[in-house]
Amino acid sequence: MHKSIDCGDLRLEHTGQTVTLAGWVHRRRDHGALIFLDLRDRSGIVQVTCDAQNAAAAHEILNAVRNEYVIQVTGLVQPRPAGLANPNLPTGDIEVQATGAAILNEARTTPFYINEDSDVDEALRLKYRYLDLRRPAVQRNIILRHNVVKTIRDYMADQGFMEIETPVLIKTTPEGARDYVVPSRVHPGEFYALPQSPQQLKQLLMVAGYERYFQIARCFRDEDLRADRQPEFTQLDVEMSFIEREDIMGVIEPLYVRLIEQWGSKPILRKPFPVLTYAEAMAKYGSDKPDLRFGMEFVDLSGLLADSGFGVFSAAVAAGGQVKAVVAPGAAGYSRKQLDDLAEVARRGGAKGLVSIAYRDEGPRASAKALTEGEVAAIAAAAHAGAGDLVLIVADASAAVVAKSLSELRLLLGRQLGLIRADAHALCWVVEFPLLEWSADEQRWSAMHHPFTSAMDEDWDLLESDPGRVRAKAYDLVMDGWEVGGGSIRIHRRERQAAMFRALGIGPEEAEEKFGHLLEAFEYGAPPHGGIATGIDRTVAILAGTPSIRDVIAFPKTASATDLMFRSPSSISPAQLRELHLAVTE
């Protein structure tokens, strides 16, 4: 070992000990004959002093070091002189008086600061990711991630789950996201696909009788990126046999409580986590991943305004649609420009317009003149809007448009008005998702979760008569408005699976070709089973308080799915192409 103790571990109790440290020069304060040096390793920072009179040789060496040099220092741990302790440093009560020093490696001037939390162009950070990862703030995130994953593994094992690895080279799946694909050298013209998740594999492990499986699993989806989406990401993948929905929730909820209480810095607003049905979540928040750190629930005015003289409202209701509102507390003073911006947000959600009523001290002001005084007063009563509040109303024949528009408005106003509690986490379960959703593009029903999801027992009969009304045994875990997990109870009987494929318009031959292995497996005694997968990257990002999962991934990709350090993807040699039986066409 090049060191006898870690920098960040030194305390008063080590006083009088001679220690050897090794690390990076974090910062240097040169007073000529006296040099102060902050030495940093993974554990933290400690101040080293070196006095030219007492340690001439060491002083000469430390005089030459610069930021980020890798050095070794031997010295005596001493309490700081009275009044000179640094309360900002865990090691601030002591310092190490160097008696010997060695330069283990020099360092070029870094392209950005390692020793301060300044904003740096992200492209530069990614190009020099190994330096970015050296910055204490980034290092904290990576360490947090390790701790979270460690806690997950310990917890899952304690709960009787086995971690089993599944292949990364597997097979393309027809449903779902675009696959990443790997050409086969041995089988010309054939390809593996990287798993979008180990979905079928974990179900097969249930057939195989492992009963409780988990995996910290890498998943791959070739879709466009977002702040919360990377082409490869990590899930806690879980599957259990002989269970119902509540059993999965009963495993995952205590895990998330533990992760937050052990590694987070904020309390959980509500325990146990509220359970909302999909229908409730859409009705109250217009979203299947509602941010419950604030209120602003929607108010349904459809009944109240069905016969309104304002045609937009009555027409929406007559067309089977809705008129709904949110109350922005204290926003009655919003300017024309601010209201225009809100209307633009509503339009992005599909709404044709936005009606606002500002309940000002001098009287309410409605953007729709056709509303009567009585209606304006009734709306205030129904929405519990008082003086100073702004009511925003969206009407549309489509409930989805109303939901999306109002949801965007709710989130924007929640942020603008400071209503979102930044000092706490709010988690909830969303259950009873629709089993199917209509794909306008393909003119067919498609699985909302995936094709192996079971319908709720009482809804199976609707599958042929009214597919859109069938609810699934599916559930999402939502944290602070992020979808952090999702799962379902699976279909484990072949005839149910066949009915599902029929509903999806997948014929017996196609089903056999694409899912034959799974269907056959189900004929050999598949237990009732179900599972969930939660996003490790998202979970850690929320715990770290960062808006992007890139901040909790050691080597993330850019928005265009490139790696700026490796410069990948990259072309391959003609020889490699030939070997893989590939030709590049453009």
Add this chain to the structure above:
RNA sequence: GGGGACGUAGUGUAGCGGUUAACAUGCCGGCCUGUCAAGCCGGAGAUCGCGGGUUCGAACCCCGUCGUCCCCGCCA
């Protein structure tokens, strides 16, 4: 595929049609024994992302392009 923002010394920014492109910090040199964003003195460092156009004159205006970020589509 679409929309938006950004791109100026190593880094972070200012400059938005007219002197030698400014400030902070970092870097280099000198001084300095109690600093912890040390201080003081001096110095070097920019083909203003790239290409084209408008203009007497472009970092600045226009077009294109590349890159990064955010959003929509997409993400069972």
